[in-house]
Amino acid sequence: DVKVTQSSRYLVKRTGEKVFLECVQDMDHENMFWYRQDPGLGLRLIYFSYDVKMKEKGDIPEGYSVSREKKERFSLILESASTNQTSMYLCASSLRGYRELFFGEGSRLTVL
Amino acid sequence: KNEVEQSPQNLTAQEGEFITINCSYSVGISALHWLQQHPGGGIVSLFMLSSGKKKHGRLIATINIQEKHSSLHITASHPRDSAVYICAAVTGTASKLTFGTGTRLQVTL
Numbered sequence: 001d002v003k004v005t006q007s008s009r010y011l012v013k014r015t016g017e018k019v020f021l022e023c024v025q026d027m028d029h030e031n032m033f034w035y036r037q038d039p040g041l042g043l044r045l046i047y048f049s050y051d052v053k054m055k056e057k058g059d060i061p062e063g064y065s066v067s068r069e070k071k072e073r074f075s076l077i078l079e080s081a082s083t084n085q086t087s088m089y090l091c092a093s094s095l096r097g098y099r100e101l102f103f104g105e106g107s108r109l110t111v112l
Numbered sequence: 113k114n115e116v117e118q119s120p121q122n123l124t125a126q127e128g129e130f131i132t133i134n135c136s137y138s139v140g141i142s143a144l145h146w147l148q149q150h151p152g153g154g155i156v157s158l159f160m161l162s163s164g165k166k167k168h169g170r171l172i173a174t175i176n177i178q179e180k181h182s183s184l185h186i187t188a189s190h191p192r193d194s195a196v197y198i199c200a201a202v203t204g205t206a207s208k209l210t211f212g213t214g215t216r217l218q219v220t221l
Binding site for chain 1: 145147155156157200202209214
């Protein structure tokens with residue numbers, strides 16, 4: 001019954017490495033989102049996409065890029081990982097208006 | 113001041129107690145989600161509300177649009193209800209999702 005799948009639960013990377021976080025949803029949702037969650041700061045939106053090949057910056061896009069080549073897949077890319085990108089990353093998808101909102105299990109990234 | 117405020121931040125209850133978590137917001141919204149996050153990360157949307165009240169099992173969510181306030185109630189609480197509960201409001205013309213900071217609930221035996 002898995003609806004939003006994130007490729008890795010735990011990753012450890014070194015400063016300067018390129019990091020790919022993949023997210024796949026099986027509900028034919030238009031909207032997909034990438035958030036990061038940090039203690040005391042809650043959930044913050046990095047990027048979202050409302051259609052294939054469309055993307056919009058969220059509140060904290062610096063240091064990140066995204067790709068949505070197919071409707072079901074939304075990738076988050078850290079071009080050159082830094083220690084301040086150590087965080088929990090959560091992918092979500094929804095219909096328009098945030099109906100049927102589903103989250104993935106999260107990817108905990110540690111950058112050394 | 114955050115656009116979406118939750119209270120309390122932390123809550124400890126004994127099994128069987130009735131629990132209320134509050135969410136207030138200062139901007140116009142079109143809907144509000146109550147989310148549950150267990151240790152380990154995954155988040156589940158419990159309810160999406162735009163008016164009135166919804167019930168699912170022991171969980172009840174209410175919203176008063178005029179007063180800009182929503183509540184999540186848990187009846188007959190159980191240790192498995194221990195989690196972080198987050199309200200998230202659909203705000204603005206761009207339909208942005210704005211999150212509260214969460215309420216950490218621990219239910220003890």
